[in-house]
Amino acid sequence: MIQKTLGYLGPGLVVRGQISGDGDLTIDGRLDGQLDVTGDVVVGERGVVNAPVRAGALTVSGDVKGDVFASGAVAVRDGGRILGDVRAHRVSIDDGGALHGGVEMDFDLPDELDGLLTP
């Protein structure tokens, strides 16, 4: 794969709008708007994201308010918080992390239960 520069929003930086594209992004600042990237997103302890998030993977040690869609894993670390629905391949919530909203992971149930639970 092509080597990418790491994206970084420093603390004290405020973005109002949409960030999209390829690559990884670490947010220690604040984003209000929309986030749609293919790479991995890390919301640091001081990071605040008020936006729907689409990402490859998402690690949250800060604050995310908005629905999350990740093709990979979503991890809520100690001190991290997600307010919104999370749809991802895998979701984990560490001790001390918080998630208020629905969680949807992709997985199959045993055949005999298939169809029972689908609404």
Next chain:
Amino acid sequence: MNRPSVLPDGMKLVGDVEGEGDLAVLGTIEGDVRIDGALVVETSGVLRGQVHARTVIVRGVLVGDGSAADTVRVEPGGRMVGDARAPRVSIIDGALFRGRVEMTADASPRVGRSAPRRRSSPGEISAPSSAGMLTSPGSHATLPGFAPAQHGARDTEPPPRITVNAPPPARTATVELASVSAAPLASVSAARRGPPIPTLPALRRTEARRTEH
């Protein structure tokens, strides 16, 4: 300060950025940037919007006005379309620039500035001659980018001369320039590309005069 913020190559930001710290743009920003640190538009970077920072450095593309508390610098390979406004503005040989250059404050002592000069020649201001006033600073500003090889006069041309233009807002001037310029060119220059077309003839005139002496 802290680690600088980076918008990497391949990433696009549509919206406004503001706050503290430095920002390096390797991707694309469509929107305004207002920070208190250094803003660097790197070679792969494209920024369309008004920017303000302590220092603005353009190695890629900046379309929009750039103002800085300290320095605006367009480096070789950098392209800027818009007005540069700062105490120190430098357009390094090899940089491309279209727009006005306004050196705002205390950078050089000779910048006792346009206001007194204008008052001393009231006949000139009475006509809406700001378009005429504008062409000459524009030509100086474009000089390094457009005619770097023609003569080595850039160093002998003191930046303060560029400053003569300060007060009139760019917008009105651009409109005037567009209407003044030749008809077939008007449509092209209307799209905010106003300055260069009238400035080039002005530039040649200046050079011609200089060689006559």
